[in-house]
Amino acid sequence: MNQQHPLSIWLAIIVIVVGIGSLLLLGIQPQVTASGTMINGGGLLAQPQPTNAPVPSTLVPFTDTASMTDTLPLTVSVTPTFTPLAPLILPNVTVPDGGQAYLLTPMGPEMVGWVQDQDETVNHFGDYNMYAGFFGGQPRVGAMQFDLASVPLGSPILYADLTLTGLADEWLVEGGLWQVDLLAEWLDKDWAKRDFHWLARPDSGIVPLEPRLASIDLAIGQSNTLLLPPAALTQLEARLFKGLLSFRITGPIGGTDNLYAWDSGFGARTSGRGPVLRIVTGGPAPAVPPPSPTPDYVIITLTPTNESVLVTLAAESMTATAQATPIPITGTPQPTVTPTSFPPNWVTPVLITNTPTPENAATAAWQVQVATAQALVRKATPPNIWTTTPTPLPPLPTPTPMIVAYDRLTPTATATATPGVLPAVLSDKILFWSDRTGNANGVLMIMNADGSNVTLWTGEGSAWAYEQARQNKNASPDGGFRVVVSSEQIRTSQLWVINLADRTRRQLTDFNEIAYDPVWSPTGNRIAFVSPESGNDELYVINADGTGLTQLTYNDWEWDKYPSWSPDGQQLAFWSNRESRRKQIWIMNVDGSNVRNLSNNQYNDWEPVWVTSLTVYPGLAEDRP
Numbered sequence: 137m138n139q140q141h142p143l144s145i146w147l148a149i150i151v152i153v154v155g156i157g158s159l160l161l162l163g164i165q166p167q168v169t170a171s172g173t174m175i176n177g178g179g180l181l182a183q184p185q186p187t188n189a190p191v192p193s194t195l196v197p198f199t200d201t202a203s204m205t206d207t208l209p210l211t212v213s214v215t216p217t218f219t220p221l222a223p224l225i226l227p228n229v230t231v232p233d234g235g236q237a238y239l240l241t242p243m244g245p246e247m248v249g250w251v252q253d254q255d256e257t258v259n260h261f262g263d264y265n266m267y268a269g270f271f272g273g274q275p276r277v278g279a280m281q282f283d284l285a286s287v288p289l290g291s292p293i294l295y296a297d298l299t300l301t302g303l304a305d306e307w308l309v310e311g312g313l314w315q316v317d318l319l320a321e322w323l324d325k326d327w328a329k330r331d332f333h334w335l336a337r338p339d340s341g342i343v344p345l346e347p348r349l350a351s352i353d354l355a356i357g358q359s360n361t362l363l364l365p366p367a368a369l370t371q372l373e374a375r376l377f378k379g380l381l382s383f384r385i386t387g388p389i390g391g392t393d394n395l396y397a398w399d400s401g402f403g404a405r406t407s408g409r410g411p412v413l414r415i416v417t418g419g420p421a422p423a424v425p426p427p428s429p430t431p432d433y434v435i436i437t438l439t440p441t442n443e444s445v446l447v448t449l450a451a452e453s454m455t456a457t458a459q460a461t462p463i464p465i466t467g468t469p470q471p472t473v474t475p476t477s478f479p480p481n482w483v484t485p486v487l488i489t490n491t492p493t494p495e496n497a498a499t500a501a502w503q504v505q506v507a508t509a510q511a512l513v514r515k516a517t518p519p520n521i522w523t524t525t526p527t528p529l530p531p532l533p534t535p536t537p538m539i540v541a542y543d544r545l546t547p548t549a550t551a552t553a554t555p556g557v558l559p560a561v562l563s564d565k566i567l568f569w570s571d572r573t574g575n576a577n578g579v580l581m582i583m584n585a586d587g588s589n590v591t592l593w594t595g596e597g598s599a600w601a602y603e604q605a606r607q608n609k610n611a612s613p614d615g616g617f618r619v620v621v622s623s624e625q626i627r628t629s630q631l632w633v634i635n636l637a638d639r640t641r642r643q644l645t646d647f648n649e650i651a652y653d654p655v656w657s658p659t660g661n662r663i664a665f666v667s668p669e670s671g672n673d674e675l676y677v678i679n680a681d682g683t684g685l686t687q688l689t690y691n692d693w694e695w696d697k698y699p700s701w702s703p704d705g706q707q708l709a710f711w712s713n714r715e716s717r718r719k720q721i722w723i724m725n726v727d728g729s730n731v732r733n734l735s736n737n738q739y740n741d742w743e744p745v746w747v748t749s750l751t752v753y754p755g756l757a758e759d760r761p
Contacts (some may be wrong), residue, residue, distance in 0.1 A: 256652020
């Protein structure tokens with residue numbers, strides 16, 4: 137018996153080895169975890185290989201558990217399967233002798249992304265998606281910009297196309313068309329600040345690319361190549377002097393949700409295939425670059441009036457007035473249409489003539505004050521100013537931060553802001569944008585907390601002061617936390633609180649609709665914000681720990697936006713189009729009571745910032761979610 141025992145042990149070992157080997161050969165396959173790490177049949181981890189690299193076999197050692205001194209080696213070859221991204225295939229184009237083909241991609245994440253109507257942020261440049269279409273009741277527009285610096289000046293452009301690759305189609309439905317447009321040159325400047333208002337307006341797109349795309353043409357990983365027609369090629373040659381070229385993508389603008397996303401080439405979930413602009417030149421660039429072309433301006437003038445027609449209309453109007461029964465008027469008629477701002481190259485000509493010699497010292501002093509104020513407001517002569525004589529104008533004074541009463545334009549110098557501190561004159565004041573001066577894009581103005589002493593805030597550093605005061609509103613009173621808006625990894629943009637010390641973040645709101653315009657109370661842990669959760673853009677408050685959610689305003693159609701806390705944390709200023717349908721600055725108690733119109737005028741005032749602190753937190757303006 138003792139002599140047979142070792143033999144039985146060896147037989148048992150052989151049976152175990154053969155059995156396990158058979159199980160492995162019968163189909164134990166590697167599995168992939170949610171994080172992308174492979175788990176092989178033997179329970180060991182192997183790191184995933186790049187999709188375009190050869191994948192080695194995985195060796196799985198086997199150890200006999202019955203005897204720690206007797207070990208038999210066993211190896212099983214396991215070859216995991218990856219699905220590599222198909223190579224990008226562009227249409228064949230013949231490059232002539234002396235010509236060159238250039239493949240350009242956006243230079244950085246700030247050059248590509250998307251914008252949305254009535255959004256809480258200026259844009260979503262830097263996102264991995266380029267959304268275009270309609271979603272959640274709002275249209276979205278994709279946008280991208282290319283740097284043309286690598287194409288020599290004066291190169292004759294023979295051909296160009298733009299290739300986009302699909303990234304997400306969760307909300308794509310049948311129907312609808314998508315179109316890519318070359319944007320007007322004046323949009324290339326200040327690209328990072330462009331929002332939906334500028335990118336979606338009809339006159340922003342000047343040349344459509346071909347063809348338009350239907351939903352059947354769109355799919356994840358699908359590349360669409362669009363041609364730049366001759367008019368776009370002409371524009372492209374001219375843009376070489378400025379070195380930038382921008383496009384937008386538009387889709388359905390109404391109806392049910394119908395949204396599609398192309399890959400931006402940046403961000404956490406990109407497939408690595410962003411937009412590609414291919415430019416083919418028809419020959420070498422000239423040895424001496426041509427001079428930069430003179431910019432075009434569209435001159436806006438009043439339509440000439442036919443005097444005879446005018447006299448006839450005046451007579452008819454007087455006769456009708458005499459015969460008509462007077463109608464009693466109640467209230468003050470108010471305009472209901474907000475004028476559309478013109479592009480910067482649309483100008484009204486202004487002729488400057490020699491100023492007559494003042495008749496007395498008072499007139500001379502008044503003219504100096506007006507000229508100084510105009511110089512400080514304009515900083516330089518606008519492009520629509522022409523002089524009627526070749527006599528040069530005197531040099532303008534160096535602009536300094538100032539407050540100028542918009543109704544009298546009498547300059548009053550204020551202290552220059554020092555690093556880390558806002559100007560003391562802003563303390564407890566409300567900064568806001570307004571079109572009171574006739575500028576439809578708005579100018580910065582300042583007023584007291586009771587709406588009095590409305591003045592123009594201009595000069596170097598004024599925009600910086602507004603932005604710093606606005607950034608302060610997102611910080612907790614101790615400067616250690618910041619509330620931000622983010623749509624990363626969630627369907628709609630919500631509020632998040634970031635610990636600036638360790639960069640940890642937690643989600644604060646969880647609405648079906650977006651939440652935006654958050655501001656932190658300067659005296660506690662309450663946060664005011666805006667959301668259309670109830671159907672309109674309404675004001676809410678919530679504690680920083682997510683408790684105490686309260687809706688403050690209730691409207692039928694009106695918008696309430698951009699809340700800003702008072703220094704004592706007991707009131708909120710905001711802008712609304714209620715009652716007059718114009719943007720006005722309103723104020724109310726923090727519980728929603730005592731709502732009143734603070735600006736109350738015939739113009740548009742918007743985006744108030746109630747200055748509660750003169751401190752500029754280091755790095756706060758550069759911090760991003």
